[in-house]
Amino acid sequence: MEEMRRKRQGQKEREEHIEIKSRRPRVDQEISEIPSGQSAQQHQTHMDSICVGQKMETPQEVVLTTLEDLGAEDFEKFKWYLQQKGTLKKFPAIRKSKLENVNRLNTVDMMFQTYSINTINVTRIVLVKIDQNALVENLSNIVYEPAEEDLDVFDLKKYSASEEALLRLLPVVKASNKALLSDCNLSERSCEALSSVLISQSSSLRELDLSNNNLHDSGGKLISVGVKSPHCTLETLSLSGCLISEEGCSSLVSALSSNPSHLRELDLSYNHPGDSGVKLLSAGLKDPLWRLDTLRFL
Numbered sequence: 001m002e003e004m005r006r007k008r009q010g011q012k013e014r015e016e017h018i019e020i021k022s023r024r025p026r027v028d029q030e031i032s033e034i035p036s037g038q039s040a041q042q043h044q045t046h047m048d049s050i051c052v053g054q055k056m057e058t059p060q061e062v063v064l065t066t067l068e069d070l071g072a073e074d075f076e077k078f079k080w081y082l083q084q085k086g087t088l089k090k091f092p093a094i095r096k097s098k099l100e101n102v103n104r105l106n107t108v109d110m111m112f113q114t115y116s117i118n119t120i121n122v123t124r125i126v127l128v129k130i131d132q133n134a135l136v137e138n139l140s141n142i143v144y145e146p147a148e149e150d151l152d153v154f155d156l157k158k159y160s161a162s163e164e165a166l167l168r169l170l171p172v173v174k175a176s177n178k179a180l181l182s183d184c185n186l187s188e189r190s191c192e193a194l195s196s197v198l199i200s201q202s203s204s205l206r207e208l209d210l211s212n213n214n215l216h217d218s219g220g221k222l223i224s225v226g227v228k229s230p231h232c233t234l235e236t237l238s239l240s241g242c243l244i245s246e247e248g249c250s251s252l253v254s255a256l257s258s259n260p261s262h263l264r265e266l267d268l269s270y271n272h273p274g275d276s277g278v279k280l281l282s283a284g285l286k287d288p289l290w291r292l293d294t295l296r297f298l
Helices: 002-014 040-050 059-068 072-082 104-129 133-140 163-168 170-175 188-198 216-228 246-258 274-285
Strands: 153-155 178-180 207-209 236-238 265-267 294-296
Touching (some): 059 104, 059 133, 072 104, 104 133, 163 170, 163 188, 170 188, 188 216, 246 274, 274 294
Parallel strands (some): 153 178, 207 236, 265 294
């Protein structure tokens, strides 16, 4: 036991620069701008102070705690999936000989040696395979600082296809170039939060896929508020199959007329624009200020 504690402490010290941050109490605090005259470090210190009393854990501690919640049989299944080629999508399998007869702590060590910061993503993938959805949801409560290469595409389904997970992970969405949020049971509440991301001057988001969510006109109007902002630099927006009618289409046309210089592709297919919505969209296409290359509304 003493050896295990020393090993765990050593691993913690080696990776202490990677930090797991507990969920912020409020979404608007998560996506707030750094105040004028305040450095990024000072702002982060302030944000962390909001979470006084909430434990800050390393990724190793989070994964180890998760594996400790597995029964013996499920833990063996977990290790088995780590050995299977193709199970982990783009991540490599771990050789059977390296996982045979190893305990949870050593398994965590081996995973971090193999996957580094992506270990949390790998853990989620395997937990889904062994039907441990409650533990997957627990991991969705964690917001971590992703590696730079992870910021290109954010896929909510890798975490949890739910509105609660999206709201917790808004800082990651804001830092990503592309957000895949289709078929994630999102509502007007998500649109309000995403609109705040779109109007942020520090947002990196260029592509947003919200298709096949029941957003209705109320959600479409909130997204339009974000698109209308002069700070919005979104280039691709998919609202296919979102139950948007001519009222929502009118809001989007108005937004594009106010900020026409960025959006290149808009997908409104499988909605209900009505005759007036189709006329408005068709007229917009003739507007020389609109930069749209692709518009789908049938």
